[in-house]
Each structure stands twice: as C-alpha cells, then as structure tokens.
Amino acid sequence: MFPLFNLSLQLNGFPIPKAKAELQKIVALSEKEYLLFLTNKKQEIVDFHLQNNPFYQQLVGETRMENWNDLPVLNKKNLQKPLLERLSKGYTPRSVYINKTSGSSGDPFVFAKDKYSHALTWASNIYRFGWYGIDFNSSYQARFYGIPMDFIGHKKERFKDFLSHRFRFSIFDLSDVVLEQFLTDFKTKKFDYINGYTSSIVLFAKFLQQKNIVLTTICPSLKVCMVTSEMLFETDKILLETQFGIPIVNEYGASELDLIAFQNPDGDWQVNAETLFVEILDENNQPVPNGTQGRVVITSLFNKAHPFIRYEIGDIGVLDEKSTLQKPILKTLIGRTNDVALLPSGKKSPGLTFYYVTKSIIEDDGNVKEFLIKQTKIDSFEIDYVSETELTLKQIQKIEAAIAMYLEPNLMFIFTRKTTLERSNRGKLKQFKSLL
Incomplete structure (x- = not known):
C-alpha cells in the first residue's frame, strides 16, 4: 500500500524519515550512552530556552541552569497567556505545529511544537504501535473519538481520517441504536485495530456482552485495541479482552507532549524515555523514590518552539521499583491532582x-x-x-x-x-x- 500517512506528514513539513532515524538511534543506545544522551539533552533544552525564550527566562529568573532540581515547575496556569508571548525567538505561528489541550484538567491552553519535535512524536507513536504489528500506512483503524461539529472542522477531521487510514465512530451518541450500527460496520469492514477513549470502548463492549457477541467472530482481522485518555480499570480490561477477543493496550499521553507511557508486550506500562524525561515529584518539587506516589512532571527534550520543562501535567502517579533511567515503568496512575x-x-x-x-x-x-x-x-x-x-x-x-x-x-x-x-x-x- 502507498505510504499515504508518511507522505501527508512530510507534505505538512514534518521531517518523518529524519525523526524515525533519530528515534532508532536513541532506542539502540547502551545504558551508559543513554545516561550521557539524557544529561546532554536536559542541559541543551534548558540552555536553549533560557537564551531564546523570554517567557521562560522570566519564569526561571536566571540565564543559566546550576541545578536541575532548582528549576521551577511549570503548570497549566503559567501557560494561559497568548501563545505569541510563549514562543521562542525564530519561531512564528506559521512555522510551528499549533493545537490546544483538551481541557480535561480544567485548564485548557494553546500550545506549539516545532516541526521536528512533532515529527518525533509521530515517530514515537509509529515505533510503539509497531510492537503490536500496527503500521499507520496500511493498518485500518476503528477510531472511537469525538469530532468537531462545525462544518469546516468536521470535514478537516474526516480528511485526516482518510489520510491516516481510519474509520471514525462518533461517540457523542452511544445509544443502542447507534451501537447496533457500529456492529454492522465491524461486520463489513476489515479493521486491524481499535483506538480511542476508554469509556466509549467499554460501553461498546457492554453492548456486545448483552448480545453475547465476541467481536473477533464478526471481524476476524482485528489484532489489538489501544485505549487512551481515561482510566482503564482492571475489571473493564477483562471485559474488553473477553468481548473483543484481542489484547488490550493501555496508552497514556498528552497532546502537548507525546505518548507518555504505553503498555509493552510484557504487560508493563513503559514510559517514553526517548523524547521525554518523566519525574515523580513531592510538594517541594523534589524527586520521590521509585514506588512512592507524587505529581507527574514531564520535560519535552526536543521541543524548541515552546518550553515544556518540568511541566506538571496534573496527574498523580507511581514509578515501579524496577524502573531504570532508560526504561522507566509506570506502576500506577492514580488520577488527576484536581480530582x-x-x-x-x-x-x-x-x-x-x-x-x-x-x-x-x-x-x-x-x-x-x-x-x-x-x-x-x-x-x-x-x-x-x-x-x-x-x-x-x-x-x-x-x-x-x-x-x-x-x-x-x-x-x-x-x-x-x-x-x-x-x-x-x-x-x-x-x-x-x-x-x-
């Protein structure tokens, strides 16, 4: 199949081949090489923003970094000011990728990524989905997501779906009549995987349970289901595995950053240590030992257009005791700090x-x-x-x-x-x- 997905990214100015090559290099590093890579990347991204980003200079109040743990923790309220005031020198709204957060934490804001950083986000997605034999260019996705209701936004999203080889199930109405139509679509389309919001996918599984249907009996091409954006409870995971007949993969991400953690084939929630640096901090912004709960704080190692350095995402989590710097494992995600x-x-x-x-x-x-x-x-x-x-x-x-x-x-x-x-x-x- 023609690699339409990769091509659409490149046409939009996202250098995907370069990003894929860099990601593979990072993945292949030895433990010693990785430590050096991480140390350099943290220093480099802070130095860059201290020299080129007035918003970040003002926040830190210094022109150089002495100690990582003394850097301020950035929160969503800090970022609720016009994007132009937060962009680094040399970047304009036309030269970057711009989007807005979902506001599920109650504090939505507009953010930017430079095009290379966004290409790395896609490279990271492609790499992790590849663990389960999914290829964005050829695998057909059953997508359980919302969709803009305005005419232009709606058409734009549908076009993106076409380029990304996915079929969208709109989740604003999940009545039995609508779920019956979903079922018809699964009978007639050769989906490779399901991806979308946990609560909607669970609701569909309950509908299947009522009808005593296992999804792979009517859609045998299905390989895997990735759930995201909302908590996946163990009972729901068992229900999904039973009613779909495929592995269920738990994904944790943030639109302003990247995939943060993705369940690997061993069943561990593996943290993305290639493009992000994830910390679990206490009330005094100091790291807690693995196995202890704290605030999830994340640094985007490549985004030069906009600083996400020690950025508090609004979640409480625990890193597993068996975590290493190169392969951190998220033991649990307890929920949002404001909940x-x-x-x-x-x-x-x-x-x-x-x-x-x-x-x-x-x-x-x-x-x-x-x-x-x-x-x-x-x-x-x-x-x-x-x-x-x-x-x-x-x-x-x-x-x-x-x-x-x-x-x-x-x-x-x-x-x-x-x-x-x-x-x-x-x-x-x-x-x-x-x-x-």
Missing part, C-alpha cells in the same frame, strides 16, 4: 476512590452502563448514572455503606438516573468532578 474530594473530617481523597468503590458494587449485574460522581458540598455528592433499570434502595444502601467504610461515614448522596451522561466537547467522560 480530589475534600471531606468533612478534613481528609482529602482522590475522587476516583468513590468511582472504584461504587463501580465494584454496581458492576455485578451489568445493569448500570456508566456513571459519574460530582461533589456539590463538603458532605454532599451527586451520582448520575445510565442504566436499564433504576437502582434499588438496597443497592444504594450498599454503595453508601461501602463509601462510609472506605472514606468516612455521614456523607450524603443523591442518585439520578439519566439517559446519557455529559461529555466534554471532545467526547471525554470526566468520571469525578468537584464543584467546591
């Missing part, structure tokens, strides 16, 4: 704790399809859910008792059954939201 519930006792708890507890109880009969939890007051929560039948009083009491045991007693809940749940304009489902 924390403040409780009457003064306790702070990750919002996902509610989600885990509630999920473990209402999974049993498959009645509840999806739910989200909102904290409205210090002691009050709303649980919106989509289900075949309303939750019984007994089920509700069971959920409340479990939450009292895992978190604390005397919290109040309002359960509301809905036909659909509110998703972001990109189709993401934010599973816990604090309105405090």
Whole structure:
C-alpha cells in the first residue's frame, strides 16, 4: 500500500524519515550512552530556552541552569497567556505545529511544537504501535473519538481520517441504536485495530456482552485495541479482552507532549524515555523514590518552539521499583491532582476512590452502563448514572455503606438516573468532578 500517512506528514513539513532515524538511534543506545544522551539533552533544552525564550527566562529568573532540581515547575496556569508571548525567538505561528489541550484538567491552553519535535512524536507513536504489528500506512483503524461539529472542522477531521487510514465512530451518541450500527460496520469492514477513549470502548463492549457477541467472530482481522485518555480499570480490561477477543493496550499521553507511557508486550506500562524525561515529584518539587506516589512532571527534550520543562501535567502517579533511567515503568496512575474530594473530617481523597468503590458494587449485574460522581458540598455528592433499570434502595444502601467504610461515614448522596451522561466537547467522560 502507498505510504499515504508518511507522505501527508512530510507534505505538512514534518521531517518523518529524519525523526524515525533519530528515534532508532536513541532506542539502540547502551545504558551508559543513554545516561550521557539524557544529561546532554536536559542541559541543551534548558540552555536553549533560557537564551531564546523570554517567557521562560522570566519564569526561571536566571540565564543559566546550576541545578536541575532548582528549576521551577511549570503548570497549566503559567501557560494561559497568548501563545505569541510563549514562543521562542525564530519561531512564528506559521512555522510551528499549533493545537490546544483538551481541557480535561480544567485548564485548557494553546500550545506549539516545532516541526521536528512533532515529527518525533509521530515517530514515537509509529515505533510503539509497531510492537503490536500496527503500521499507520496500511493498518485500518476503528477510531472511537469525538469530532468537531462545525462544518469546516468536521470535514478537516474526516480528511485526516482518510489520510491516516481510519474509520471514525462518533461517540457523542452511544445509544443502542447507534451501537447496533457500529456492529454492522465491524461486520463489513476489515479493521486491524481499535483506538480511542476508554469509556466509549467499554460501553461498546457492554453492548456486545448483552448480545453475547465476541467481536473477533464478526471481524476476524482485528489484532489489538489501544485505549487512551481515561482510566482503564482492571475489571473493564477483562471485559474488553473477553468481548473483543484481542489484547488490550493501555496508552497514556498528552497532546502537548507525546505518548507518555504505553503498555509493552510484557504487560508493563513503559514510559517514553526517548523524547521525554518523566519525574515523580513531592510538594517541594523534589524527586520521590521509585514506588512512592507524587505529581507527574514531564520535560519535552526536543521541543524548541515552546518550553515544556518540568511541566506538571496534573496527574498523580507511581514509578515501579524496577524502573531504570532508560526504561522507566509506570506502576500506577492514580488520577488527576484536581480530582480530589475534600471531606468533612478534613481528609482529602482522590475522587476516583468513590468511582472504584461504587463501580465494584454496581458492576455485578451489568445493569448500570456508566456513571459519574460530582461533589456539590463538603458532605454532599451527586451520582448520575445510565442504566436499564433504576437502582434499588438496597443497592444504594450498599454503595453508601461501602463509601462510609472506605472514606468516612455521614456523607450524603443523591442518585439520578439519566439517559446519557455529559461529555466534554471532545467526547471525554470526566468520571469525578468537584464543584467546591
């Protein structure tokens, strides 16, 4: 097949052959060579931005780096100013790749990557998907993503889908009638892999479970499914493996950076150490030992157009004790830093704790399809859910008792059954939201 995908990147000014060659060189480095590469790259990117980026100069307040751990941690609020004020000298909006973050952390902003840095992002994607026999030029993707609703944005996205050899399932309506149409598409198209938002793919798997269908029996060409952007719970992973009949790969990335971690064929969540430097930091911006949870802070080693140096992405995670500098392993991703519930006792708890507890109880009969939890007051929560039948009083009491045991007693809940749940304009489902 003609390499349309690679060609479209090159025509847009992204030097993909050069980026692929560089990535292969980095992957092939010995441990000693890698240490030297990383040390030099960190120094080089900081020096570049201290000399060429007024925004970063002002933030650091120095013209050279003495100690890496003394560098400020950049957060999303720092970046909420016009892009022109953040671009490095020699770069203009016309000469860079520009996009905006999804805003799932509540702080969206516009960002830029120089074209070589963006080509490396694609090289990194191509390399990792290649672990599972996927080739962006020839493998056919079933894509579960949102799509812009305005005419031009919609057409542009569809054209990108054509160039990227993918078929998009719009996820804004996931009613049974629509899922039935998805099923027809899987019967008639030879998809190689599935890629998209976790919650939508899980909903499709539940629909298949109801119908007692394993997806590979109607679409035998399927090899693998990559889920991204939202938490993948172990129970959901088992459901997906059962209903799809293929390996499920967990992906963790950020549009402003790159793929951050990607499950390798051994089942480890391998951190991208080729184009990024990932740290787990405590409250004082100091690295914590492997095995300890902290804030995920990331440095983009190649982006010269815009500084992402010690950039706090807004997640809490843990690196595995068996991690090495060259092959860091993400043990767990606990959730977003801003998804924390403040409780009457003064306790702070990750919002996902509610989600885990509630999920473990209402999974049993498959009645509840999806739910989200909102904290409205210090002691009050709303649980919106989509289900075949309303939750019984007994089920509700069971959920409340479990939450009292895992978190604390005397919290109040309002359960509301809905036909659909509110998703972001990109189709993401934010599973816990604090309105405090």
